[in-house]
Amino acid sequence: MSFRLRACAAVVAGVLAATAANADTLSIDASAATPAPLAAALRLGSATAPNGDTLGANARYLTRNGAPWLPIMGEFHYSRTPASMWEAELRKMKAAGINIVASYVMWNHHEEVEGKFDWSGNRDLRRFVQLATEAGLDVVVRVGPWVHAEVRYGGIPDWVINAMPSRRNDPQYMAFVDRLYQQIGQQIKGQLWKDGGRVIGIQLENEYNLDGPDQGAAHISALKKLALKAGMDVPYYTVTGWDGTIYPSGEVTPVFGGYPDEPWGVSTKELPPKETYAFRFDTRVSGDLGAQTAAHAPGTAETDKDVTPFLGAEYGGGLPFMYRRRTVVSADDIASMLPVQLGSGVNLMGYYMFHGGRNPLGIGGTGMEESTLSGGYNDTTMISYDFQAPLGPDGQQRKVLEKLRPFHLFTQAFGAKLAPMTVRKPEVSPTKPDDLKTARFAVRSEGDRGFLFVNNHVRQYPMAAQKATQFAVKLPGQTITLPSQPVDIADGAYFIWPLNLDLDGTKLRYATAQPVTLLDQGKAGLLAVFAAIPGVPVELSFDEGTHASADGAQITTGGNQTLITGVRPGAGVAVTVHRDGKPPLTIVVLTPEQSQQLSVVRLAGQRRLLLSADQAYVDDNALQMRSVGDSKFRFALYPALPSAPKATTTGAAWTGKPVTATVAVQAADNDGIFQVFEATLPAHDVKVSVTQTRNATDAAPVAIGGNAKAAMQPLPENFKAAGAWQINVPREQLRGLDDALLQIDFVGDIGRLYSGTRMLDDWYYSGYQWQFGLKQQAALLDKPLTVSVLPLRADAPIYLPKEARPDFGGARQMAKVRGVTVVPVYQLRVNP
Incomplete structure (x- = not known):
């Protein structure tokens, strides 16, 4: 080292030491040895494919061909989506970074009338699985028989509910379940992993915490035996693990979830901060997830914590609108859960829902939704199952998908490194979800390598900015302090930073940018893509002696590191690491906006x-x-x-x-x-004409009652008070478009869209944009459509986001259509 470089390093070291003395250092000890994962006490099904590929699991993570595997799973209900859309929508999910598609089999969608099964059209499970396979997705089939899914009776047909006990080992009930499973087994025959297909998992029941005669673990065990009898021999068998779930230990693996609000709740106000945004160090169960039955003791998932991997199935990709509580979530409300759950040890990130849909109508046009009218705990829309999902019912991409995708790319590139790592708890962490001042962070590490996870976002609550902050992570043989100079972590920030990340033989000690993906360029070397964090200067630290060049950035050497600061994010090369005898390592640091694209x-x-x-x-x-x-x-x-x-x-x-x-x-x-x-x-420029054809009249008061003893959806006859507007959209204007989204901007209680007397869609007013794709209903446009709006009463005891609460101006109720537009959807096919 030259004298000048030594002097520069000494000055920099002095400045950094002085600055660090005034910093708020957040410490975490990750120096303890990482124990080898225990062999999971799980009786897996056939886990070897004809080509020799294998799936497995230990007590910490899943494996694929013997290597650690951390997949992303997204829920998409085939029977809530036109079959003509399946192929494109599954490929969109694949492009969004989803590895596994999960779907409920809703019994009443297939056997509404006893003995008359329908596996055709939008109910063709076999075709759906085949298209998922062609798209490169693995499949988990959630066979129920009780699935919840905001379906009437949890998907169990009326004729079963009316005639016999359900959700227990009642001989009559189990005989019908056996027949259902035989039908499902035939649908997926030849599509299982052991056959060379992609069906890798079966979920039994849902939210099951019942115990007593013919219930409890014995019931789940009996369901698994029926699934095997029906030929459903797959590597993984799961059950949902929250709300005191009960299952036979070793026979199934619990999967977990969490939501940023509780639309099934009864409060008409904002809820306290949800624990979904707090790192989990002692339990995997994230509070109340809306099970329809009450547990009376801790469930099996709690006692199985050390012998099963931490897997997810229902982390909210959005939230449903329920009549009494219409929660609207932002993209950040959802995406900020990613570093929290991954940092808490999750090794399968599963979303419910990832793709929205619409409920089919039953015989005679009756609704099949969960409703207090049929004894349900919740009231949900008859048709719409939008869920504010990353992909809407008509395949539209929402902002939340863009926020999630960088995390999905991260798990694809670095999941094999992350999966074996164990969770390390900070010296100081929040003791309660409503602590909005204490920093929220965690480390997952194995040996001297790891990832730092930070979340400073809590829905509807401002978090204290972490001023002049540095992190000190104690690893075996060293402590890494980052960044080199303290930074402010703003309210709303969330991210992942690497620690001693191996990039094709080059050790990146740390980066204050999030790793996103890797691209092997062969002789040109490895390209590593990072994403800058809003408001945080980008710096990268390598081992001392690393020879790097960085246009426009500053490179200093000293203190056992080569530090690169002042990196400008963008689409160009940020840093090149030159390596003797090896191709260079190229690093690109995208802006936050670019990373989302x-x-x-x-x-x-x-x-x-x-x-x-x-x-x-x-x-x-x-x-x-x-x-x-x-x-x-x-x-x-x-x-x-x-x-x-x-x-x-x-x-x-x-x-x-x-x-x-x-x-x-x-x-x-x-x-x-x-x-x-x-x-x-x-x-x-699509022109739409809107004409009011019926004035609204006085709406009846909102009734209180039902199982929740809260606001109930109006009775059908109360819709006589709805106002009506006629909508004309000439088909000729849409020629050449891939689709056209009808946007209805209304204020009221409930909106319904009709063609004649046939209901096409419905919507609870919440301030969230109602869209309806016209492509699937093109033939109906030759006649006017009608939107009806039931008035929203000023005294309605429901929760609406404060931003959407209308100003009634002293009026008792409101029902108006503020505007109707058609948004064109353009399509381009690019052939390389």
Whole structure:
């Protein structure tokens, strides 16, 4: 080292030491040895595929071909979505970073009338599983028979409920369950992992905490035997593990969940801070998740904590609207749960829901939803099952998906490293969920490597900014203090930072940016992509002696590290690490906004990074893109394509057959390392006419009662008070569009959309945007649609977000349609 460099290092070290003395250092001891995972006491099913691929589990994590595996699972209900949409929607889920698709089999959707099973059309489970397999997704089939899912009687048909006891080993009931399972077994026969298929798991029952004669563990054990009898021999058998669940230890694995609010609650006010945003160090059970039955003692999941892996199935990808409580969540409300759950030890992140849907109507157009009218605890909309999910009922991509995807890419790239790591508790952590001042963080580590997880977001409550903060993580043989200078962690911030991350033989001591993904460039070396954290300067620390270059950044050496500060986030190369005898290590640090537009796709025979604000997925080696409301497409790829791409667009069959047209793709100036393309389709300005045809009259007072002893949805005859508006959308205006989203902006209690007397959709007013895709109902547009709005009473004892609470101006009620628009959805197919 030259004298000048030594002097520079000494000055920097002095400045850092002086600055650190004034910092608030958050300490955590992760130096204890990481114990080897115990062999899980689980009786798995057949776990070897014909090609030799294996699945397994120990007491800490899942394995795939013997290696640690940390997948992401998303719930998508096939019977709530038109079958014509399944293929594209499953591929969208794959593009969003989902590895496993889970779906309930809702018994009453298949056997509404005793003995008459329907596995056709939107109920074709076999076809759904086949399409998931083609999309590259594993499948977990949640067979019930009681599933909840906000379905009447939890999905058990009326004729069963009316005639016999359910959810227990009653001989008559179990005979019908046996028949149902035989039917499901036939549907997925040949699609199981042992057959070379992708069905890897079966979930039995749901939210089961009943105990007593013919109930409890004996019932779950009997259900598993019936599943095996029906041929459902799979690697994993699960049960939901919350609210005092009871199951036969060793026969099934509990899966957990958590939601950012309780729409099933009875409060008409904001709830206290939810524990979903607090790291879990002592238990996996996240409070009340809305089980329909009450437990009287701790469940099996609590006593099994040390012998089963921490798996998730129902972390809220959104929330449903229930009549008495209409919670609206933001993208950050959902995404901030990721570092909390991963940092708490979760080794399967499962969402409920990831894709919204709509309930089918029963015989005679009756609703099949959970309702107080049929003795249910909750009132839910008859048709809509939007759930504020990352993918809407019509396949629209929502902001929450963009916030989640960087975490999904992280688990794909680094999950094998993270899964074996154990959770380390800070010296000081919040003792209660309503502690909004104490820093919330955790470390998962194994040996001298780990990840730091931080969350400073709690829904509806401001968190104290962590001023002038540094973290001191004690690892075997060293303590890493980061950042080099204290930073403020703002209210709302949440992120993951690496500790001693091995990047193809180069040790990254730490980074104040979140690792996102890796791209193996062969002879060109490894490309590592990070995401900057809003308001936090980016710095990267390597072992001392690392030879690096960084345009526009500062590099200092000393104190056993090579420190790079002043890194400017963007799409260009931030840092290059030069390595003797090996290809270089290239690091890109994207801006927060760019990281939310990033996905990884396989095009023209290799993995590529894709940056685009438009929805994108791969189908048959082509890039399928959708843009909502904007006819201009812009996308950027790295590495560059070998030749200029070509593009086409094909609109839906609004009138006659769809027509495919060629679209010019223009190369734009490169953005950093990315090759940029643009394309523009003809813009559509869809005109809608709206005419009020019926005035609202006085709505009846909201009744209190039901099992929850709270506000109940109005009786059917009370809808005579609804006002009505006629909507005309000429089909001809939609020619060339992939879809068109009807947006109804109304204020009232309940809105319903009709074609004649046929209900198409319904919505509880909450301030959240109501959208309805017209593509699936194109033939109905030749006649006007009708939206009816039941008045919202000023004295309605329901919860509405304060932002959506209307100003009644002294009036007793309100029912109005403020506007109806149609948002065009454009489609572009890019062939590399």
